[in-house]
Amino acid sequence: MSKLDELIAELCPDGVEYIPLKQIAEVGTGSSDRVNAVDDGEYPFYVRSKTVFRSNRYLFDEEAIVIPGEGGIGDIFHYVNGKYDLHQRAYRIHFKDKEEVNTKYAYYYFAANFKKFIMMKAVNATVTSIRKPMIENFLLPLPPLPVQQEIVRILDKFTELTAELTVELTARKKQYEYYRDLLLTFDDDRKRKLAVQWLTIGEVCDLSAGGDVPKDRYSKEKTYKYNVPILSNGIGDNALYGYTDVAKINQPCVTVAARGTIGYCALRENPFYPVVRLICAIPHNMVNVRYLYYVMQTLNFQIPTSGIPQLTVPMLAKYKIPVPPLEEQERIVAILDRFDALCNDLTSGLPAEIEARRKQYEYYRDKLLTFPARPASQSGRREGGKEKTA
Known part of the structure; x- marks a missing residue:
């Protein structure tokens, strides 16, 4: 039996009370606006995003x-x-009484359950704003403080481990970018030794732009008939628009976002159908497609500021890239592939380990924060956050 099991068995074997926040907490807003943000401000400034800004004043301590x-x-x-x-x-x-509520415990419970609570109250599929009464009516299970503290200790361990892995991943990505830029930089001496040519992308690739979605041959979900992915200019999984039955691009290539996420490059090794705002670069025999992918990540695309910002096929065709012999390209690719797998592969390396830890954390978080409700006959009556018995 774990320490937490022992505490629950001793202190709350029959369940716990679920208390509305309005009985145990102060709920309110700030008064600052984004204009109060200062880059090197002394205090953290919490707005409406995950990003924490800085401010030279504080409203609460x-x-x-x-x-x-x-x-x-x-x-x-x-x-x-x-x-x-x-x-x-x-x-x-x-929370008004630290002897009653551990704030970190409440934070973990909020992160796990508040969205479900809000969605149950929602009329539409999404909730764009909330008001004070909605928050005040959220129910928080209140086991005795030692139980809350032990739950916080366990979940903090999971959080710290994930944070350590994330820091390591960030360091590895910087290392990857350093070696990528080093390997793809050819000074005069290296250029001469390797017989490197500087050629335009138009000279070494067949370039084409995506077209309209084939609406008469389209499915949002993958089916037996419609199994060719339709790809847009989105990043990662967001690039998948749907499916069709005939591929427009059948050779390995590099796609480049022409609008929105302008310049975002992705390696495409399977047949697909590109739609508008996506440029496809199919390399000629003198260029390894994975080498092309890595070297295009280093390009700094200059986009005109007048009109709609966009990258066009003629614009992309003019950019020059270094083209060493295929043997050297393959050597560079072998090195960068190892870094890429470590930094980006969701089936191996650090991203896979972080994802596994995240799932493990969510499993134990949900398990640890689930309590049977104490029967009403055993519950005291609360007034002003304190328990009273009849």
Whole structure:
């Protein structure tokens, strides 16, 4: 039996009370606006996003949970302990009695359950804003303080491990970018030794732009008939628009976003159908497609500021890249592939380990924060956050 099991068996074997926040916490907004943000401000400034800004003033000095009142509802939570500034449409939740509620415990419970609570109250599929009464009616299970503290200790361990892995991943990505730029930089001596040519992308690739979605041959979901992915200018999984039955691009290539995420490059090794705002670069025999992918990541695309910002096929065709012999390209690719797998592969390396830890954390978080409700006959009556018996 774990320490937590022993505490529950001893202190709350029959379940716990679920208490509305209005009985145990102060709920309110700040009064600051984004114009109060200062790059090197002394205090953290919580607005309506995951990004924490800085400010030269503070409105509160306390331990609290901060959530947005608009945007990111149910997805953004901040735990704060100390002086901080607060946006006028962000809410603070400050618990009145530290002997009754561990704020970090409440923060973990909010992160796991608040979105579900809000969606149950919603009329539409999405919630764009919340008001104070909605927050005040959220029910928080209150086991005895030692149980809360043990739950926080366990979940903090999971959080710290994930944070350590994330820091390591960031360092590895910087290392990858350093070696990528080093390997793809050819000074005069290296250029001469390797017989490197500087050629335009138009000279070494067949370039084409995506077309309209084939609406008469389109399925949002993958089916037996429609199994060819339709790709857009989105990043990662967001590039998938749907499916069709005939591929337009059948050779390995590099795609480049022409609008929105301008310059975002992706390696495409399977047949697909590109749509508008996506440029496809199919390399000639003298260029390894993976080498092309890596070298195009180093390009700094200059986009005209007049009119609609966009990258066109003629514009892309003019950019020059270094083209060493295929043997050297393959050597560079072998090195960068190892870094890429370590930094980006969701089936191996650090991203896979971080994802596994995240799932493990969510499993134990949900398990640890689920309590049977104490029968009403055993519950005291609360007034002003304190328990009273009849």
